[in-house]
Amino acid sequence: MTQTISAKAYCPVSLSLIFKVCPNPNPYKMGSQGVGFTVNKIVTVEAAKSENTIVFFNNKRIKLPTLTYLINLLTHENLCIQIHSPLPLGCGFGISGASALACSLAVNKLLNLGKSKLFLTKLAHLSEIIHGTGLGSVGTESTGGFLLKETAGIPFRYKAYPYVGQKVYAVILGKIETPTILQNKNLGDKINIAADLVLNKIKKINKITLPDFLDCSLEFANRSGLLTDQKLINFTDTLKTDNFHVTMAMLGRVLITDKNPSSVVKNYPVVKLIISDQTAGLLD
Numbered sequence: 001m002t003q004t005i006s007a008k009a010y011c012p013v014s015l016s017l018i019f020k021v022c023p024n025p026n027p028y029k030m031g032s033q034g035v036g037f038t039v040n041k042i043v044t045v046e047a048a049k050s051e052n053t054i055v056f057f058n059n060k061r062i063k064l065p066t067l068t069y070l071i072n073l074l075t076h077e078n079l080c081i082q083i084h085s086p087l088p089l090g091c092g093f094g095i096s097g098a099s100a101l102a103c104s105l106a107v108n109k110l111l112n113l114g115k116s117k118l119f120l121t122k123l124a125h126l127s128e129i130i131h132g133t134g135l136g137s138v139g140t141e142s143t144g145g146f147l148l149k150e151t152a153g154i155p156f157r158y159k160a161y162p163y164v165g166q167k168v169y170a171v172i173l174g175k176i177e178t179p180t181i182l183q184n185k186n187l188g189d190k191i192n193i194a195a196d197l198v199l200n201k202i203k204k205i206n207k208i209t210l211p212d213f214l215d216c217s218l219e220f221a222n223r224s225g226l227l228t229d230q231k232l233i234n235f236t237d238t239l240k241t242d243n244f245h246v247t248m249a250m251l252g253r254v255l256i257t258d259k260n261p262s263s264v265v266k267n268y269p270v271v272k273l274i275i276s277d278q279t280a281g282l283l284d
Contacts, residue, residue: 006048009105011280012038013087014094014140015168015273016250017217020195021135021188022152027126031152032135034195035202035213036094037163038144039273043085043095044283045102047110050080057083057099070100070127074107074115081106087271090175092252097137100124101280109282117142117280118155125154132183144277146210148202163210163275169260170271173231174253181251187225194223210245210275211258217247229253235265 019034053071055064059082071079081103087093104120107113121142128134139156140147146163149156181187198220205212218236221227227236232248235255239246245258255261262270 005110006046007106007110008044008046008283009102009109009280010042010044010283011098011102011105011141012144012276012278013041013043013085013098014038014137015092015170015256016094016136016140017213017247017256018195018198018220019136019250020192020199024153026153027129028122029153030129030135031125031139031154031156033149033152034136034199035146035148035217036136036140037146038141038276038278039168040276040278041086041093041271041273042278043083043098043102045084045099045106046082047103047106048080048082049110050078053078053080055081055083057089058085064096064099066096066100066127066131066133067103069130070103070123071107073123073127074104074113075111077111079107079110088172088175090177090252091172092176092249092254093170094134094137094141096133097124097128098141098280100127101138101141105280105282122154142279144279146275148199161208161213164277166210166275167258168210168214168273168275169257170249170273171235171255171257171261171265172253172269172271173229173235173255176251176253181226191224191226194220194225197223214245214247214256214258217250217256221248221250226250235261239264 016036019032024030101124125138151157
């Protein structure tokens, strides 16, 4: 297989702390309200013409329907897509959304499609919605920063908080299959009730801090029924006893803390993350 031309793009990954599912018959307006933010870890995507459309994630060939659907929206040409990520898929880091957004930018450049960034962002969001791999990650990653999203879809209305540069730590225990959560209507109803309660609480907190958001996120995780993994529960209880502010990533078997938990949580990778306002773009 010969590849002579390629284009590269990047996108920051993101974390979601609180989300409310917002259905809409228009998939561009469907998505989530809630709290999410981008961090200083970057997904890169390289697109090249190919004999067949294939996708690689960190040099391993994978099936990623979100991306193949997106490619088919943009072109009938076969492409080779190389995704490189410092963080794993399926753990709540918005990797699928970041890959889709970076892919749309790379394919647009490779094929000289001339599409606007907003158009490409909408297609990446649509692909996530159609395949149940995310609701609001693309919106967060296309905007950057620490956001309280007041409306769903692309584009959306939001309030930004001044936490860029602050650190959080992620403890990676494992994956959660996002579609199994998002397609569960009973759980979705419970999630939305919890989200409304916690988001209303946030609005009443004067001079809210990042630790306050983590505490509210944990309350959301408990009220919504999303925090059921016993290891996550045990670690959360231990860290709270040691005066950490801690929650789980939405959606992943991942703890998010305000301080380095390495001395408390053993045998699992801990990743330092810095809240960033970087957005997606092209690489030379």
